[in-house]
Amino acid sequence: MMKRLIIIASLVLLWQMAAEWGVLNPLIVGTPLMIAQAAKKNGLIFIMALRVTLFEMICACALAWSSGLIIGMICGANKCRTLCVTPLISAMIAVPLVVLYPVIVAWAGIGPISKIIYGAAAGFFPMTLSVINGVNGIDQRYIVMARAMGASRLTILIDIYARFALPSIMSGLRIGTSLLIIAIIQSEMLSATDGLGFWISYYRSLFAVGDVYFGVILVLCIAAFINQILSYAEQRLRFTMI
């Protein structure tokens, strides 16, 4: 931990030095000092924006995770439904969803709702596909065993299917969530009234390099934080799965 901090601190220092000595153009790469000044001046704006963005992300995650899990489980547990649904969802993943964004804005306005819908859609498809694939690959003999032991349909779905599919569900969560984060920042940049993406885009147009980089760092922090939570969950689950 100490080592990592030292490495980060020396990189920041090197960055500042490089800009000072004219090796790097501060108007393009910024400097740590510019970022610090921006944070001091516009910190409040960014904190409010962070709240908006986090709110959008949490709502979109809740929507994408739950619908992906439920629809994936229901479709994956049945061969016929899997055959009907999988090609549709695979095709949807290949579609650049951003072309739909103007339509979503037309439906839901430029407020947080359109970001939530767009982000949830971006996370939903990979999540659902992973769950379907995970549930589909289960050895049917376990299902017969559970039925013979007296398990109800719901118990089989939750205790057997979901449990066997856990690794796939987790990888779906990770892929889906990272696409969701990208989608929300992207949609804020395209048209919004608030949010980190919006302010990054706004300050870029003002050429306020420090503010842009401060916003970028905040986005990276969110992504890293969510990634940490998911890795932790994955590790815990892998331990119990074996």
Place this chain on the structure above:
Amino acid sequence: MIASPPLLNAAHISRYFGEGAERFCALDDISLTLKQGQFISIVGPSGCGKSTLMQMLGGLTQPTQGDITIDGERIDGPQPNKIGIVFQDALLLPWKTALENIEFPLHLNKDGTKSDFRARAQEALDLVGLSDVGHRYPHELSGGMRQRIAIARGLIRNPKLLLMDEPFGALDEQTRTRMWGELLSIHARSGTSIIFITHSLLEAIYLADDVMVMAAKPGRIIETIQIDLPRPREVHMIGSDYVGSLRNHIWDLIAGPTAR
């Protein structure tokens, strides 16, 4: 002595698969009765419908014709309260320890209070001679141990009938011979009835009171043979002339003209 009514009764059951021109008869007019505590083996060539028969006896699929009753009640679905099933593979849930796997049927059926699940699971584990592996995970156990845990799981709710579908098929010969001894002593101690499906002729003879010999296309029972070996059975009986001649007789039935 009053003759006790049969525990299990299957009367003229048949099973067809497929539709229209593809329709074929997998099992044709099978009848069997099983008394409380009786041990029946079913042998037959592969593809004769042994496993289909077991699935029907366990209520996992329904016969096309005929009824199967247990304790006089028609079997129209899984019977977890009366029938325990042990499959060809142990099918233990990999994220549960041995004890948790054995408790699984208790949890599913909310059978008793949670506090005594553990004690009962440990008891079942003792019964199969694995008292000290309760906290290990399936992947840490050998194939024979896993299969014994599956047997403990099948027995945990004291079923009246234990169905076993080639449970020792995947084990090596020495482990299997040991498992025979375990199974016989479990049968003697617990008093459950057992229907044991196998394609090993010696296994069928050595374990059972009666051996039912099946033939394929369509699957049917061609002969039921009473085994006059005293209990407790000893491994050396397998080498006796009596068992040898029975084995030859069953082989002739399976390979002979009546089976075709």
